[in-house]
Amino acid sequence: xxxxxxxxxxxxxxxxxxxxxxxxxxxxxxxxxxxxxxxxxxxxxxxxxxxxxxxxxxxxxxxxxxxxxxxxxxxxxxxxxxxxxxxxxxxxxxxxxxxxxxxxxxxxxxxxxxxxxxxxxxxxxxxxxxxxxxxxxxxxxxxxxxxxxxxxxxxxxxxxxxxxxxxxxxxxxxxxxxxxxxxxxxxxxxxxxxxxxxxxxxxxxxxxxxxxxxxxxxxxxxxxxxxxxxxxxxxxxxxxxxxxxxxxxxx
Amino acid sequence: xxxxxxxxxxxxxxxxxxxxxxxxxxxxxxxxxxxxxxxxxxxxxxxxxxxxxxxxxxxxxxxxxxxxxxxxxxxxxxxxxxxxxxxxxxxxxxxxxxxxxxxxxxxxxxxxxxxxxxxxxxxxxxxxxxxxxxxxxxxxxxxxxxxxxxxxxxxxxxxxxxxxxxxxxxxxxxxxxxxxxxxxxxxxxxxxxxxxxxxxxxxxxxxxxxxxxxxxxxxxxxxxxxxxxxxxxxxxxxxxxxxxxxxxxxxxxxxxxxxxxxxxxxxxxxxxxxxxxxxxxxxxxxxxxxxxxxxxxxxxxxxxxxxxxxxxxxxxxxxxxxxxxxxxxxxxxxxxxxxxxxxxxxxxxxxxxxxxxxxxxxxxxxxxxxxxxxxxxxxxxxxxxxxxxxxxxxxxxxxxxxxxxxxxxxxxxxxxxxxxxxxxxxxxxxxxxxxxxxxxxxxxxxxxxxxxxxxxxxxxxxxxxxxxxxxxxxxxxxxxxx
Numbered sequence: 001x002x003x004x005x006x007x008x009x010x011x012x013x014x015x016x017x018x019x020x021x022x023x024x025x026x027x028x029x030x031x032x033x034x035x036x037x038x039x040x041x042x043x044x045x046x047x048x049x050x051x052x053x054x055x056x057x058x059x060x061x062x063x064x065x066x067x068x069x070x071x072x073x074x075x076x077x078x079x080x081x082x083x084x085x086x087x088x089x090x091x092x093x094x095x096x097x098x099x100x101x102x103x104x105x106x107x108x109x110x111x112x113x114x115x116x117x118x119x120x121x122x123x124x125x126x127x128x129x130x131x132x133x134x135x136x137x138x139x140x141x142x143x144x145x146x147x148x149x150x151x152x153x154x155x156x157x158x159x160x161x162x163x164x165x166x167x168x169x170x171x172x173x174x175x176x177x178x179x180x181x182x183x184x185x186x187x188x189x190x191x192x193x194x195x196x197x198x199x200x201x202x203x204x205x206x207x208x209x210x211x212x213x214x215x216x217x218x219x220x221x222x223x224x225x226x227x228x229x230x231x232x233x234x235x236x237x238x239x240x241x242x243x244x245x246x247x248x249x250x251x
Numbered sequence: 252x253x254x255x256x257x258x259x260x261x262x263x264x265x266x267x268x269x270x271x272x273x274x275x276x277x278x279x280x281x282x283x284x285x286x287x288x289x290x291x292x293x294x295x296x297x298x299x300x301x302x303x304x305x306x307x308x309x310x311x312x313x314x315x316x317x318x319x320x321x322x323x324x325x326x327x328x329x330x331x332x333x334x335x336x337x338x339x340x341x342x343x344x345x346x347x348x349x350x351x352x353x354x355x356x357x358x359x360x361x362x363x364x365x366x367x368x369x370x371x372x373x374x375x376x377x378x379x380x381x382x383x384x385x386x387x388x389x390x391x392x393x394x395x396x397x398x399x400x401x402x403x404x405x406x407x408x409x410x411x412x413x414x415x416x417x418x419x420x421x422x423x424x425x426x427x428x429x430x431x432x433x434x435x436x437x438x439x440x441x442x443x444x445x446x447x448x449x450x451x452x453x454x455x456x457x458x459x460x461x462x463x464x465x466x467x468x469x470x471x472x473x474x475x476x477x478x479x480x481x482x483x484x485x486x487x488x489x490x491x492x493x494x495x496x497x498x499x500x501x502x503x504x505x506x507x508x509x510x511x512x513x514x515x516x517x518x519x520x521x522x523x524x525x526x527x528x529x530x531x532x533x534x535x536x537x538x539x540x541x542x543x544x545x546x547x548x549x550x551x552x553x554x555x556x557x558x559x560x561x562x563x564x565x566x567x568x569x570x571x572x573x574x575x576x577x578x579x580x581x582x583x584x585x586x587x588x589x590x591x592x593x594x595x596x597x598x599x600x601x602x603x604x605x606x607x608x609x610x611x612x613x614x615x616x617x618x619x620x621x622x623x624x625x626x627x628x629x630x631x632x633x634x635x636x637x638x639x640x641x642x643x644x645x646x647x648x649x650x651x652x653x654x655x656x657x658x659x660x661x662x663x664x665x666x667x668x669x670x671x672x673x674x675x676x677x678x679x680x681x682x683x684x685x686x687x688x689x690x691x692x693x694x695x696x697x698x699x700x701x702x703x704x705x706x707x708x709x710x711x712x713x714x715x716x717x718x719x720x721x722x723x724x725x726x727x728x729x730x731x732x733x
Contacts, residue, residue, distance in 0.1 A: 048688050072687035081688075088685040092703025101699065102689035109690070141703065142685075158689065 001026050001197050002047075002166055007058035009046050016042045018222030019058070024166070027194040031208055031233060032201045034219035035241040040201045041085060043219070044170040047199075048082040049075050062166070076102075077109035079165030079196075083155040083172045090142035095154070096124065098142045099161055106162060127160040131187045148175040156187040163191075168199045173207040185210030205237035218244055268525055269726070271495030274360040274465050278384070280339040283468065285332050287311065290438055293338045297407050297441070300414050310427035310437030317431050323565055323594040324623040324655055328499070330536070335501060337439045339384045339466040360463065378403055380444040380460045384469055387442050392456065402447035403458055406474050409445035416447060420478055424507035424544045424571070432503040432538040436472045440505070443473035448483040448514075457713050459488040464524070464535065470501040477507070479514035481547065486517040488716055491524050491560070497533045499562060504539045512547030512574065517555070519712050520568075521720055524560035526727075531590025531619075534562025541568035542598075545577035545606075553580040554597065555711040557720045559727040562591060567625065569598035572606035572634075579608040582708040584720075586701075586727045587620030587652070596626035596657075601637040601667070610641040613705050616652035617728055623655040630667040637667040645675045646704055648697075648728070676704075698725035 002024040009017040016039045024030050034040050046053050047060070049072035060067040067075065090098065104114045115123075124138060131153045143151050152172050159167055169188070173181055188198060188211050200211060208216070208230060216232040217224045220241070225248050226232065236244070281292050290311055294304040319327070341354065361381050378392035380403065387405030396403050402413060410417055427437035444460040464471050479485055491502075502524065508516050518541075527534025537560070543552035554568040570579030581597035599608035608628065616622040628639045645654035656673050678700055686696035702709065702721050709717050709724075 048684075050684055071692075072684065073690050073692045076688050076690035084685065084688075088679070088681045090682055090685070090700055090703055092706040093699050098686075098689070098699065101695065102686075102691055105690040105692075105695075162689065 001063060003061045005059050005061075007043075007046070007060065008056045009042060010054045010056050011042070011052060015056070016053070016222055017046065020219075020222075020224060022217065022224065024197050024199060026197055028214040029192065029198045029200065029211060031213040031216045032199060032219055033203070033205070033216060033233060033236060036203075038219045039222045040219050041170055044082060044085075044168050044199075044201055047168055048072055048080065073105070077106050081159050081162055081164030081167045083152075083159060083167065083169040085170040085172075085174065087143045087146075087151040087155055089144045089146075091144050093142050095138045095140060095142050099124075099158060102158075103161060123161065127157060130160050130190055131157045132183050133157050149177065149180040152176055153180065153183060153187075156184050160187060160191055165196050166199070167191075167196070168201065170201045171203065172200070173202055173204065181207060182210060205233045208233045220244055220248060268495055270492035270523065271525060274356055274383075276354065276356045276360075276465070277342045278339045278466055279342050280336055280466065280469075283334055283336050285311075285335070285337060285439065289337055293439060293441060296338065297410065299410055302414075302418055303410060306422065306427070307438050310434050311439075313428055314431070314434035314438055317434060319431055324621065324625075324657070325563055325565060325592050325594050327536070327563060330501060332435075334468070336466065336469040337472070338441055339469045340441070341383050341465070360465070361461065378456055378458050380405055380458075381463070382442055382444070382460060382473060383463045384441075384466045384471060387444070390444075396454070396458075399452050399455070400449040401452060401454060402445065404445055406440075406443040406445050406476065409476075413445075413447070416478065417445075417476070420476060420507070420509060421474070422507075424509060424542050425505050425540050430540060433505055433540045436474065436503050436505045436540070439470075440472045440474045443475045443504070445475070446477040446485060446487065448477075448479045448485045450480040451482045452480075453484040454486065457486050457488055459490070462489065462491040464492075464500060464502065468498065468500075470503065472502075473504045475504070475506040477509070477516055477518070479508075479510045479516050479550075481512040481514060483511075484515045486519070486713060488519045488521070488713060490521045495525055495528075495533065499527075499534055499536055501536050502538070502561075504541075506539070506541040506568075508543035508552055510543065510545050510547060510550035510552050510577075513549045514547055515551045515553075516543060517553045518543070518568070519716065520554075520556040520558070521712075521716060521723065522556065522558045522560050522564070523723060526560045526591050527562040527589065529589045529618075531562070534591070535560065537561035537564045537566065539566040541566060543568075543570045543579070545570055545572045545574055545579060547577070548574040548603070549576045550574045551578040551580070553578075553582075553711070555582045555708060556584070556595075557708070557712070557723065558583065558585040558593060558595060559723050561593075564591075564593040564595055567596050567598055569600070570608065571600045571602065572608065572637075573602045574606075575603040576605045576607075577603050578606070581608075581610045581612070582711045583612045584615070584705040584708045584724070585613070585622055586615045586724060587617070587622045588727055589618040589620060591618075591620045593621070594623045594625055596624045598627040599629070599639060601628075601630045601634040601639070604633070604635040605637075606634055607638045608640075610639070610643070611707055612641075612643045613708055614643075614645045614654050615648070615701060615704070615724075615728070616645070616654050617648040619651045621653045621655070623657060625657040625659075627659040627661070628669055630662045630664050630669070632663045634664050635666050637664065639667075639669045641669075641671045643671070643673045644704070645673075646701070647675065647677050694725070697728055701725065701728060
């Protein structure tokens with residue numbers, strides 16, 4: 001589904017990603033871990049197409065297409081979803097209106113008619129239950145006045161509504177209490193299928209107690225320095241990132 | 252981020268104005284220039300009673316002694332008043348009785364503007380007075396409204412058929428001495444709309460006037476007068492467009508509203524005069540005096556405006572709150588793009604007891620434009636328990652434009668409560684990226700964000716115009732973000 005080869009990316013003259021290689025297949029969940037400043041969020045932004053990051057080397061192939069030639073909205077319509085670390089507030093735009101616009105853009109891209117209002121509302125009800133989101137939340141403006149936890153749940157709610165092929169969840173667990181963490185994990189697990197894939201970017205191992213990853217990668221100083229199965233996450237939790245730093249230095 | 256802002260501006264492309272075409276029609280035009288003879292000529296063409304000619308001449312003599320005020324935050328090029336045509340009317344039989352008498356070219360013009368003046372085709376819920384240049388082409392649903400005693404006609408017709416009402420009310424809210432452009436309008440005004448709502452009557456449909464400037468080198472000077480008797484209600488809407496021309500054209504109108512006991516007037520404007528090209532060439536100078544008098548107890552006057560057009564907009568739809576418990580409202584969205592300038596706001600003058608006013612102003616500036624809110628809240632000595640709430644928000648797109656707020660508050664009564672809130676925001680790259688990431692392209696994202704920002708005001712418009720206004724906001728800002 002996704003293949004990243006030797007990806008280098010620069011912002012304001014600083015190289016953040018220094019040669020990333022990653023392959024994600026359909027049906028898989030990958031976790032990317034790493035200390036602050038290792039480039040995790042940059043990788044998420046680059047995949048979503050944020051243009052402040054310049055790609056200086058390498059390639060990204062998504063479903064056989066060159067992702068780097070696509071605008072952010074095109075990537076979204078092709079099934080890439082980014083769960084934002086800091087979801088943005090858009091005052092005056094109701095969540096419902098926003099989601100309907102987004103959904104219809106994606107339907108248009110697939111050559112489908114705009115969704116009927118009754119179908120849309122039915123879908124909203126179903127998906128809302130999945131993340132246990134409050135009814136009045138969907139009637140409020142996009143993320144405006146939402147608590148940190150509500151914002152994160154709202155990201156998963158949007159993911160459920162848009163049914164993406166590749167989801168990238170950027171620190172979706174940060175700032176969540178244990179109950180909210182369970183709700184988010186339940187959402188992600190329910191949405192998991194053989195046709196889609198998920199990349200979970202996280203600082204801590206605790207989310208991975210609830211979402212079992214197929215692969216775990218450690219990003220350190222702009223490179224993936226170690227990959228393994230779910231046990232790698234546990235090992236990291238025990239030993240800390242310092243252990244890896246020493247290992248990298250020793251090479 | 253800085254780089255992004257630059258890119259936004261670079262991408263500044265043509266801002267397409269949909270209504271920029273010209274109708275080829277023969278006109279009855281007076282020669283350029285302004286003097287007493289011009290005024291006599293206009294008055295005689297319109298077969299006016301003596302009192303009106305006298306009013307015009309007094310106004311003209313007063314105007315001649317006046318100077319253009321300079322307090323507005325506007326750069327106004329010198330206007331040569333002798334180089335303007337003050338009267339130009341499409342040639343047609345006076346006061347067409349049926350659709351068959353209306354020139355097909357005129358019918359076509361208004362059809363193309365989406366304002367069919369043929370009652371058969373017209374949406375049932377709206378009566379229209381269609382005005383081109385200096386005269387009214389056709390007023391629809393006149394007979395139907397007359398059944399309830401409502402008078403809805405062109406100003407010229409009202410002068411002929413209801414001179415007493417004109418004599419009694421014209422100039423009582425905006426006297427010709429009021430300001431420079433009010434004096435000019437009072438001297439040379441040619442047409443406009445007139446509404447009279449009798450006691451206890453609620454208008455069964457929206458009343459509206461559609462103003463179209465067509466002829467070149469011509470100024471449009473219309474007057475609108477709305478009188479709402481006790482316990483009546485009227486919702487009125489005006490729309491305006493003009494052809495694309497390199498020269499600037501002057502539009503100086505007067506609107507007077509009078510609401511008696513328990514009467515309500517809701518006045519909505521969707522102003523889309525030609526704004527000039529992206530380099531600031533051409534466009535309409537929109538210098539308008541709009542004022543309502545909430546004369547009766549418990550009366551209410553509400554202004555809603557969506558201002559997207561004109562090279563320069565200079566106007567302050569205001570309310571004088573005379574009746575006890577009377578209410579004044581002003582809801583405004585003003586968009587300026589490219590080199591447009593706007594200095595707009597309101598004046599709320601509280602005179603009666605327990606009077607209340609609400610001001611919600613949303614400015615959106617893009618390109619090299621300048622957008623100012625200027626408002627006065629005045630509480631007079633005897634206005635016990637007056638309340639005002641003002642909220643003035645500005646949104647900036649790019650870093651070459653300006654947003655300014657000039658709130659003035661004069662309180663002469665200690666029981667008054669006056670609140671003012673102001674915010675300034677920028678459309679963020681983060682907001683746009685968030686929309687992009689959900690599959691919404693940049694133009695649509697801007698449309699969503701701007702309409703969300705302006706929602707409070709748009710919601711005040713009559714339903715079918717709200718949709719039009721939303722589209723207009725988006726079109727006006729097209730190409731303003733890269």
